[in-house]
Amino acid sequence: MQSANQNIKPLTTKINEKGNLSIGGCDLAELAKKYSTPLYVIDKETLVSIAREYKNAFKSYAKFKPKFASKALMTSAIAKILADEGYGFDVVSGGEIYTVHNAGISLNNSTFNGNNKSREELNLAIDLGIGRISVDNFSELELLNEILEEKNKTQKILLRVTPGIECHTHEYIQTGHLDSKFGFDLTQIDNVIELITQKYKNLEIMGLHAHVGSQIFETKVWSDEVEVLIKEIKRIKDKFKIELEEINIGGGLGITYTKEDTPPSVQEVANVVLKSLEENIKKYNVKEPVLYIEPGRSMVGTSGVTLYTLGSSKQVPNGKKYIAVDGGMADNIRPSMYGAEYCAELVTKKDSETKQKVTIAGKFCESGDILIKEIELNNPQKGDILCVYNTGAYGYSMASNYNLMLKPMMVLVNNSQSAIIVNRQTYAQLVQNDIIAEI
Numbered sequence: 001m002q003s004a005n006q007n008i009k010p011l012t013t014k015i016n017e018k019g020n021l022s023i024g025g026c027d028l029a030e031l032a033k034k035y036s037t038p039l040y041v042i043d044k045e046t047l048v049s050i051a052r053e054y055k056n057a058f059k060s061y062a063k064f065k066p067k068f069a070s071k072a073l074m075t076s077a078i079a080k081i082l083a084d085e086g087y088g089f090d091v092v093s094g095g096e097i098y099t100v101h102n103a104g105i106s107l108n109n110s111t112f113n114g115n116n117k118s119r120e121e122l123n124l125a126i127d128l129g130i131g132r133i134s135v136d137n138f139s140e141l142e143l144l145n146e147i148l149e150e151k152n153k154t155q156k157i158l159l160r161v162t163p164g165i166e167c168h169t170h171e172y173i174q175t176g177h178l179d180s181k182f183g184f185d186l187t188q189i190d191n192v193i194e195l196i197t198q199k200y201k202n203l204e205i206m207g208l209h210a211h212v213g214s215q216i217f218e219t220k221v222w223s224d225e226v227e228v229l230i231k232e233i234k235r236i237k238d239k240f241k242i243e244l245e246e247i248n249i250g251g252g253l254g255i256t257y258t259k260e261d262t263p264p265s266v267q268e269v270a271n272v273v274l275k276s277l278e279e280n281i282k283k284y285n286v287k288e289p290v291l292y293i294e295p296g297r298s299m300v301g302t303s304g305v306t307l308y309t310l311g312s313s314k315q316v317p318n319g320k321k322y323i324a325v326d327g328g329m330a331d332n333i334r335p336s337m338y339g340a341e342y343c344a345e346l347v348t349k350k351d352s353e354t355k356q357k358v359t360i361a362g363k364f365c366e367s368g369d370i371l372i373k374e375i376e377l378n379n380p381q382k383g384d385i386l387c388v389y390n391t392g393a394y395g396y397s398m399a400s401n402y403n404l405m406l407k408p409m410m411v412l413v414n415n416s417q418s419a420i421i422v423n424r425q426t427y428a429q430l431v432q433n434d435i436i437a438e439i
Helices: 028-035 044-057 076-084 094-102 119-127 138-151 186-198 220-240 266-284 334-338
Strands: 021-023 039-043 064-069 088-091 132-135 155-162 203-209 246-248 290-293 304-315 321-325 344-346 355-361 370-378 385-389 409-414 417-422
Touching: 021 028, 028 039, 028 304, 028 385, 028 409, 028 417, 039 044, 044 064, 044 076, 044 266, 044 409, 076 088, 076 094, 076 417, 088 094, 094 119, 119 138, 132 138, 132 203, 138 155, 138 186, 138 203, 155 186, 186 203, 186 220, 203 220, 220 246, 220 266, 266 290, 334 370, 344 370, 370 385
Parallel strands: 039 409, 064 088, 064 290, 132 155, 155 203, 203 246, 246 290, 321 355
Antiparallel strands: 039 304, 304 321, 304 385, 344 385, 355 370, 409 417
């Protein structure tokens, strides 16, 4: 059985009796009419399915604790769904921390990660009872301990380390190699532990945290990462008589954006990780650590689609045909930023079988605002609704107000019902922080 991350479309995608695409039992043409476009749509069944798949894949390991990488998609509704499935959260900003808290979820099972946490963010995390802070560098060690001294509190921490492992993905989303902005080099760990044991008494080190990258199609990187972390735990144990109890191996499992993508299944990744754990725990003679993983894209990517309305078109003489949609790089920056590729189709079936090869352009004032290059669509016409697949991760979370466009609405679909989980931004909200200065 395929994992949801290996599908291009949400698990509930069907052609209904009208001949229209439906997701979660909801007709996409009717959703577009009811809520307008651009529109983010999240299929609850797909999201819950892969959340449970991760838990089942690792269920043989008693000390397994999954966390959701919030940067992929963080709203109150998404947080509540995943918390109900037993997930904690990997949060990377004050905004993500506050969103989890605002959803009525304890932060005790969450980790605050990031390379330049502010004093305000650290204060918020501590005050709201964050379970772990993944410390990224020496200046953060000092700042965090200073804040804790002022509060007369202690804080459990992980050390973010660069394991020296590179995965074959876009250079911007490689985070485990040595020349990375994230984490301590392994050669710095002794200095870190000496500072914690001798000077920073308000910090309680629990384990190590690493992340090798994103949109990963290999499995060996996780095996290697586990060995690096277990080996380091053994070295620390031998030198400092401290046996760390936790490892966080991050996330990064890829998803199928196009037919050329071949990510492994969740079970395949779990098999590799658990085998490496078993072998290296025995090899280095350490206790079984708590195992954290942090899937993000693979949890929500396939769960989400974006609906657009086709607008103007342009035929370049002896060249491409462009069709513009009512969104673009402000609601999905990935094609412009990473050269990311997507699959899409019109939501309404047509009698005509005439295929046209077109390029889907956004409406923003940038030549690089191209969502999909040269896709075949069935007789596309102005007013048609286009469904772009696999936009659940990093669409909404990287959205902007470029050209002062309004951020789209997001709806959740399930059991033939739809509900708004993020309202469409209004013009009043767009300018609510503007101030005309009279100086």
